[in-house]
Amino acid sequence: MSYRLLTNNFNMDNTQIAHLIHIQEASRQNKLVVFVGAGVSANSGIPTWNELIDSFKSELSDNQRNEKDDLKIAQLYKDSRGFKEYFEKIRKVLKDGKASFNPIHTAILELSPSHIITTNYDDLIEQSIKSNFKQYDIITKDSDLPYSRYPNKVVKMHGDFKTGNIVLAENDYYNYETSFPLIRSFVTSLFATHVVLFVGFSFADLNLKIILNEIKNILDNNMQRVYLLTDESIDKDLTCYYERKGINVVSISNPDDYITNYKIWLNESDLNKLKSQKGKTLYKQLKTIESLDRTSSEDLLKLVSSKLKKIEPELNVIGDGLRYLFPKDSFTIWNRYSEGLQLFSPYFDKLEKDLKTSSGKRKFVKLFPKQERVFLFQQAFVNQIYTLENIPIITSNNYDKILKSFDEVFYVDYFYSLDFGQLFNSIKTLRTIGLSYTKRDLFLPYILCRLGKYHEAYQQYELLLQKFWEQERYVLYYICLYNLYNIRHKITSESWHRDDIDANRIIEEIEQYDLEAILIKLPIDKEIKQILKDILTYRFFSQKAIDADELSRKIHQQRKHADKGGVSMNSNIYALTAKFYQVFNFCVSNCIEFNNSYFFSLAKDTAIGILNSHKTIENHYNEILCATKLNLLEWQHVFVLLFYLKTNELKELFNQYDVQEIQLSEEAIHKFETIIDNLHSYIFPNNRFQNPSFDIEVLSDIIGNIVLLLGCSSKTISNEIAEKLYCVILGIWRFPLCNIVQESLYLLIKRLPPSNQTAIKLLENCISTNRDKSIKIAQVLNEQFLHNNIKFDSISDIKILFDQTDGRLGLALYPSLPTQLQNQFVEYNQKHNRILLMYLIIVHHTKSAISDIKHFEELLKQPNFTQGLEKEQILRVCWFLSFFRKQEQYSNVYNIIDGYGKSFAQYEFYLNPIKYQDTASIKAEWLLKLEDSEIKKLLKNKKIQSIVKDHLLSKENDMATIKRFITLL
Numbered sequence: 013m014s015y016r017l018l019t020n021n022f023n024m025d026n027t028q029i030a031h032l033i034h035i036q037e038a039s040r041q042n043k044l045v046v047f048v049g050a051g052v053s054a055n056s057g058i059p060t061w062n063e064l065i066d067s068f069k070s071e072l073s074d075n076q077r078n079e080k081d082d083l084k085i086a087q088l089y090k091d092s093r094g095f096k097e098y099f100e101k102i103r104k105v106l107k108d109g110k111a112s113f114n115p116i117h118t119a120i121l122e123l124s125p126s127h128i129i130t131t132n133y134d135d136l137i138e139q140s141i142k143s144n145f146k147q148y149d150i151i152t153k154d155s156d157l158p159y160s161r162y163p164n165k166v167v168k169m170h171g172d173f174k175t176g177n178i179v180l181a182e183n184d185y186y187n188y189e190t191s192f193p194l195i196r197s198f199v200t201s202l203f204a205t206h207v208v209l210f211v212g213f214s215f216a217d218l219n220l221k222i223i224l225n226e227i228k229n230i231l232d233n234n235m236q237r238v239y240l241l242t243d244e245s246i247d248k249d250l251t252c253y254y255e256r257k258g259i260n261v262v263s264i265s266n267p268d269d270y271i272t273n274y275k276i277w278l279n280e281s282d283l284n285k286l287k288s289q290k291g292k293t294l295y296k297q298l299k300t301i302e303s304l305d306r307t308s309s310e311d312l313l314k315l316v317s318s319k320l321k322k323i324e325p326e327l328n329v330i331g332d333g334l335r336y337l338f339p340k341d342s343f344t345i346w347n348r349y350s351e352g353l354q355l356f357s358p359y360f361d362k363l364e365k366d367l368k369t370s371s372g373k374r375k376f377v378k379l380f381p382k383q384e385r386v387f388l389f390q391q392a393f394v395n396q397i398y399t400l401e402n403i404p405i406i407t408s409n410n411y412d413k414i415l416k417s418f419d420e421v422f423y424v425d426y427f428y429s430l431d432f433g434q435l436f437n438s439i440k441t442l443r444t445i446g447l448s449y450t451k452r453d454l455f456l457p458y459i460l461c462r463l464g465k466y467h468e469a470y471q472q473y474e475l476l477l478q479k480f481w482e483q484e485r486y487v488l489y490y491i492c493l494y495n496l497y498n499i500r501h502k503i504t505s506e507s508w509h510r511d512d513i514d515a516n517r518i519i520e521e522i523e524q525y526d527l528e529a530i531l532i533k534l535p536i537d538k539e540i541k542q543i544l545k546d547i548l549t550y551r552f553f554s555q556k557a558i559d560a561d562e563l564s565r566k567i568h569q570q571r572k573h574a575d576k577g578g579v580s581m582n583s584n585i586y587a588l589t590a591k592f593y594q595v596f597n598f599c600v601s602n603c604i605e606f607n608n609s610y611f612f613s614l615a616k617d618t619a620i621g622i623l624n625s626h627k628t629i630e631n632h633y634n635e636i637l638c639a640t641k642l643n644l645l646e647w648q649h650v651f652v653l654l655f656y657l658k659t660n661e662l663k664e665l666f667n668q669y670d671v672q673e674i675q676l677s678e679e680a681i682h683k684f685e686t687i688i689d690n691l692h693s694y695i696f697p698n699n700r701f702q703n704p705s706f707d708i709e710v711l712s713d714i715i716g717n718i719v720l721l722l723g724c725s726s727k728t729i730s731n732e733i734a735e736k737l738y739c740v741i742l743g744i745w746r747f748p749l750c751n752i753v754q755e756s757l758y759l760l761i762k763r764l765p766p767s768n769q770t771a772i773k774l775l776e777n778c779i780s781t782n783r784d785k786s787i788k789i790a791q792v793l794n795e796q797f798l799h800n801n802i803k804f805d806s807i808s809d810i811k812i813l814f815d816q817t818d819g820r821l822g823l824a825l826y827p828s829l830p831t832q833l834q835n836q837f838v839e840y841n842q843k844h845n846r847i848l849l850m851y852l853i854i855v856h857h858t859k860s861a862i863s864d865i866k867h868f869e870e871l872l873k874q875p876n877f878t879q880g881l882e883k884e885q886i887l888r889v890c891w892f893l894s895f896f897r898k899q900e901q902y903s904n905v906y907n908i909i910d911g912y913g914k915s916f917a918q919y920e921f922y923l924n925p926i927k928y929q930d931t932a933s934i935k936a937e938w939l940l941k942l943e944d945s946e947i948k949k950l951l952k953n954k955k956i957q958s959i960v961k962d963h964l965l966s967k968e969n970d971m972a973t974i975k976r977f978i979t980l981l
Contacts, residue, residue: 019391019596020517021718024513028262028263028264028470029119029304031239031260032262032301032304034207034237035123035207035209035239035262035301036301036302036304036687037915038096038206038207039124039125040535040536040538040540040541042124042532042533042534042535042537043125043205043206043207043236044124044125044126044207044209045124045125045126045127045128045129045202045206045207045208045209046120046123046127046128046129046208046209046211047128047129047130047208047209047210047211047213047223048120048123048128048129048130048132048137048211048212049130049131049132049210049211049212049213049217049219050131050132050213050217051211051212051213051290051294052114052116052120052136052212052294053111053132053136053212053285054130054288054291055116055287055288055290055291055294056111056112056113056114056134056136057107057111058106058107058111058136058286059105059107061082061218061219064102064105064106065082065085065086067101067105067432068085068086068088068089068101069085070084071089071093071389072088072089072092076088077963078827078902079595081541082180083180083182083185083218084182085513086180086181086182087181087182087183089101089181090097090181090305095900098181099176099178102133102178102180102726103173106133106134107134108134108335109135109173111136111137112136112139113136113137113143114136114141114285114286115142115279115282115285115286115295116211116212116284116286116291116295116298117137118140118143118144118282119141119282119295119298119299119302120137120140120211120298121140121141121144122298122302123209123298123301123302124253124386124538125164125209126163126164126206126532126533127146127164127165127166127167127202127543128165128166128167129166129167129170129199129202129208130166130170130171130467131169131170131180131219131223132168132169132174132977133168133170133171133172133173134173134175135174137166137174138150138166138740139736142197146164146479147162147164147353148162148164148166149161149162149164149165149166150166151165151166151167151168151195151977152168152171152174152175152177153171153175153177153192153195153319153944154171154192154193154195154973156196157194157195157198158859158903160270162529163526163529163533164532167195167198167199169192169195169196169199170219172357177697179192185222189848194952198229200227200231201976203227203231203235203236204231204234204235204236205236206236207236207237207238207239208236208237208239209239209240209262209301210237210238210239210241210259211241211294211298211430212294213240214239214242215242215244215254218241224238224257224258224259224837227258228257228258230683237256237263238258238259238260239259239261240254240259240260240261241262241264241294241295241297241298241301242261242262242263242264242265243264243265243267243293243297243483244262244263244291245263245265245267246261246263246675255979262297262301264297264300264833266292266294267293267296267297267299267300268296270300270304271296271299271300271449274300274303274304274773275339276299276300276304277303277340277341277342278296278299278305280306283295283296283550283563283641298842304652305375305800306335307725310756311379312338312339312342312357312359312426313359313388313661314380315339316334316337316338317380317384317388317391317541319337319537320387320391320511320886321387322537323487323537324391324702325449325450325451326450326451326485326487326488326491327487327540327543327602328394328451328602329394329395329453329597329598329601330391330395330543330598330600331350331395331552331594331595331597331598331906332546332552332594332598333539333540333542333546334353334395334397335537336540336542336543338355341355342355342357342359343355343357344356345358347832348590348611349583349587350352350583350586350587350589350590351398351399351402351590352398352399352400353399353401354401354407355395355400355401356401357401358605360400360403361401363376363403364401364402367403367608375721376847381508389405389406389414389417390417390418392405392406392603393406393414393415394597394603396594396597397592398595400590400652400786404585412821420452421816422601423435423438423439423455423459424440424455424458424459424462424600424603425441425461427459427463428651428655428685428691428703429683429686430687430690430691430694430711430714431665431690431694432690432691432694433690433693434693435459435463437456438457438459439459439460442455442456442459442559443448443456443704447479449479449480449483449485449488450488451488451602451603453476453479453480453488454476454488454491454492454495454602454603454620455603456472457469457470457472457473457476457495457603458495458523458603458605460472461495461499461502461605463707463710463711464502464506464707464709464710465506465707466499466502466503466505466506467506467513467518467533467586467590469495469502469567470496470499470503470518472868473492473495473496474496476488476493477489477493479741480492486535486536487536487540487544488530488531489534490527490534490544491602491603491604491700492547493525493527493530494527494547494604494605495603495604495605496522496525497522497523497525497527498607499605499607500518500519500522500523501519501630503515503518503519504565510574511887518821519682527548527707528548531544531548532547543757547567547604549922550610551554552595552598553595553606553608553611553614554596554610556592556594556610556614557610557611557613557614557854559587559619560592560613560614560617560618561593561613561617562589562620562621562623562666563585563587563588563591563617563621564588564617564618564624566584567583567584567588567620567621567624567625568621568624568669568697569583569640569733570582570584570625570640571624571625571628571629574628574629574630574631574639574641575629577631577756578631578639579631579632579633579638579639580639580640581633581638581639581640583640584621584625584640585621585625585640585641585642585672586623587623588617588618588621589618589621589622589648589649589652591614591618592614592615592618592652593648595611595614597816602723612656615652615656615657616657616661616665616834618652619653619656619662619665620650620665621651621658621667622642622645622652622653623653623665623669623671625640625641625642626642626645626671626674626675627669627670627671628641630643632870633956643675644675644676644677644679644680644797645674645676645677645846646677646679647677647679647683649678649680650676650680650683650684650721651830652718654714654718654721655714655716655717655889657713657717658713659712659716659717659720659752659753659755659756660752662717662720662721663755663756664719666720666724669722672724672789673724673725674721674724674725674726675725675726675727676721676725676726676727676728677858680730680931681725681727683731684721684722684729684733685729685733687718688718688733688736688737689727689733689736691715691736691740692736692739692740693794695740695743708744711744712753713750713752714753715740715741715744715752715753716752716753716756719741719753719756719757719759719760720756720759722737722760722763722764723756723758723759723760723761723763724759725763728763728764728953729764731764733764734760734764735767735770737760738770738774739770740965741753741757741774741782742770742773742774742777745777745781746781746886751782751785754778754782754785754786754789755785757789758788758791758792759773761774761789761792761796762792765796768796768797768800768802769796771793771796772804772806774789774793775789775790775793775804775806775825776806778790779806779812779813779821780792782816783812783815783816783817784816784817784821786816786821787820787821788822788824790825791824791826792928793911794824794825794826794827794828794912797828798827798828802828803828803829803830804825804828804829804830805829805830807829807833808882810822810837810840811834811840813825813837813840814840814841814845817845818845818846818847818850819837819841819845819849819850819851819854821907822837822854823853823857823858825853826857826858834858837854838858838860839860840862841854841855841860842862842864842867843864844858845866845871846876847875848871848872848875848876848877849877849878849885849892850886850895851871852866852888852889852892852896855892855896856892856895856896859901861901861902861904862896862902862904862905864903865908866903868905868908869908872908875889884937886918886937887918887937887938887941890913890916890918890919890922891922892914892917892920893909893912893916893919894913895922896909897909897910897913898922898923917930917933918938921934921938922938922941925942925946925950926946926949926950931953931955931956932955934956934959935959935961935963935964936960936963936964936977937963939956939960940973941978944980947980948980951980951981959979960977960981961981963977964977964978
């Protein structure tokens with residue numbers, strides 16, 4: 013696609029400029045109606061009205077050919093030939109079904125008219141609508157109006173070919189009021205409520221005269237402004253004549269002058285599709301109306317700055333929407349990268365050179381006084397544009413200074429540092445201060461959502477909706493609507509444990525809002541409307557998510573490449589992190605809810621990229637160059653893992669990408685310590701979690717992730733802070749969220765052992781709840797108790813060591829139990845354990861006798877194997893029984909063991925693996941229960957070697973099994 017720009021100067025007609033601006037304003041406010049005449053279709057090769065009438069005349073008698081009344085001529089033809097021949101004649105002359113829409117139709121759609129009215133019968137407008145993916149109802153008859161679906165309509169007021177109800181002959185016009193009463197009323201109402209622009213009509217057009225005369229008679233002086241677009245030059249007298257008839261003439265006889273002066277870009281290929289000069293002129297006129305910008309002669313940065321200032325009270329961060337604020341001709345490409353923005357703009361190339369000279373700097377300072385420069389720096393900061401082209405904006409030298417220049421407290425930050433003390437004080441403040449009708453008013457409901465108080469947030473948003481509308485804060489109004497729509501199902505979750513919330517009514521109420529239709533009608537600038545549209549359609553989120561997925565895959569491939577000794581240097585991880593924060597900062601800074609799958613997909617892909625980059629091997633290309641990787645996880649990386657992944661998701665990623673240990677930066681450690689200290693200060697000494705003033709579940713995955721990340725970190729928090737974290741965990745233990753914390757707690761305890769007193773409390777809590785998830789914790793704490801010579805005696809009933817765990821919990825704690833409890837544990841196992849395998853494991857590890865022979869026999873008859881694991885569990889049982897059969901201590905049950913074991917070849921094998929004769933029946937997995945020395949002896953047998961090799965080729969092996977067999981082979 014090629015473009016052109018004309019250059020020249022001309023004297024502006026302020027009246028015409030005022031007309032164009034008024035039409036633009038009507039378009040922005042969704043108040044523009046475009047009335048399309050035959051002149052538009054003529055550029056697709058469709059004959060005009062006069063040509064159609066002439067074709068009728070050519071087939072009438074000599075007397076009738078001299079008739080001057082066009083409507084009478086059509087009526088005469090219709091009466092003499094009948095409707096069928098008359099209708100087919102019109103279709104043939106006007107090339108029904110044989111023409112395609114032209115660029116003028118598209119240019120009309122680009123004016124974003126709320127409605128299009130046409131007297132044309134063809135379907136060219138419909139073709140253009142379909143091609144440009146617009147949504148308009150097509151109204152060809154009265155009965156279409158009640159069934160319209162969209163807020164925008166194309167009204168074919170004179171019918172169309174498909175319906176066969178065309179208005180052309182004299183009687184058609186006389187009977188119009190009775191034939192099209194609803195369409196007539198609808199069109200009349202538009203003249204009363206909308207600005208109407210006639211396109212493709214001439215001053216002599218009969219339809220124009222009839223329509224305006226009738227409308228004028230009905231509405232008199234109550235019409236909105238009506239404009240007629242023409243390429244004819246008219247004098248003042250003629251202008252006054254048409255104004256008295258209610259027509260404001262938009263005379264752009266030489267549109268090239270406007271295109272030149274206002275630097276309006278034209279699509280050369282579209283222009284070349286139009287063959288007539290009249291068509292080219294009409295296309296240029298429409299592009300002038302669409303693109304006229306009186307500020308285009310301003311300094312580019314000044315222009316963008318003025319637009320940012322206008323919207324800043326309602327939309328603090330523009331993000332990718334910045335591209336809509338730049339004139340289309342001001343940049344060649346739009347590339348937002350991790351550190352800034354690349355445009356290939358001649359303006360910024362020149363600015364870069366100017367700023368290197370003293371005179372250039374003075375000129376810049378004069379053009380942008382201090383207050384404006386501060387604003388520009390702030391906007392660059394919040395929009396993450398640290399470099400613009402090659403011009404550094406945010407540097408290490410001015411970063412702190414710019415940060416301090418913001419005088420507004422951003423209360424949401426208190427949530428992300430888990431500073432609930434400050435957060436709840438802020439909520440009290442926000443409840444008492446009056447409305448500012450800026451984005452600050454959104455802080456309260458936005459924070460309430462962070463705390464899981466969605467119903468209260470809904471009430472706040474409902475209140476703000478009315479206030480924002482009354483004060484014409486339409487962007488804030490729309491953000492409220494969007495947020496309501498995003499939290500509606502969260503209100504349902506909250507209603508499950510609250511009787512005072514009618515969630516169904518609220519959802520039904522919210523879903524009555526048609527966000528797309530409302531956005532179309534909002535009277536806001538089209539650039540801001542486009543930004544909001546990108547949010548509504550998820551384009552803003554989805555594109556980042558797609559980019560993040562691709563970058564994450566590249567980083568994973570880079571890690572694989574490094575595992576094989578390769579070296580890769582790129583900016584993928586920095587670009588990926590930037591993608592996440594571009595979305596996150598945009599949403600949080602503007603208080604926009606982002607509960608959608610695209611955002612969480614973006615967060616997960618960012619997390620995957622961070623973990624893979626961190627675990628990439630640091631291969632060196634030479635003494636200077638090495639592979640790109642994250643040597644340390646900074647807070648910006650940890651933040652993603654901590655706040656936007658569920659703990660189970662994070663654990664899965666650690667397992668999937670083989671992350672055993674992470675290295676945190678000093679900054680990240682400090683942030684962790686601050687967060688834990690804040691949590692501890694809020695909970696203690698009054699233990700506020702007993703009656704929390706917010707949904708405690710919002711903390712579940714955050715605390716779970718804190719425990720997991722610190723449990724895997726080589727460099728971690730101080731012992732003092734660790735004790736505070738353990739106190740926090742003990743404080744939330746009674747809540748369901750402790751389940752999530754428990755699963756990773758053993759990692760933290762291994763890395764940061766708690767005090768003995770805290771360890772005992774943790775274990776007591778483990779035993780009292782969720783004992784099945786406490787076994788690993790018990791194993792780690794048991795080692796600590798043994799090391800410190802502590803006996804754990806906080807067990808009132810030995811049965812709890814078997815409940816939920818079949819004795820596994822008791823076995824983990826056995827070494828640190830007092831002798832009396834050890835004996836009780838062994839005795840309970842002898843008499844009450846109903847799981848054969850666990851019974852044998854406990855007997856083996858405690859070296860206890862099998863004293864209750866009757867119970868032992870019952871277990872062998874009903875072993876209660878786990879469904880799906882019978883094969884593995886039978887193998888283990890056979891090994892244990894063979895072990896006991898070799899011990900004199902168990903001679904009292906030799907006969908019972910032999911009686912059970914003779915049914916299993918595995919048992920016979922384990923009694924004496926070296927002398928086992930039936931080598932063909934041996935399975936490779938049997939060998940794994942043996943010592944390495946025994947396996948080596950067996951592998952001297954070629955048959956057994958072959959069995960093991962076949963096993964290695966199967967898909968049923970874990971990596972540990974493969975390594976062990978390969979080593980022994």
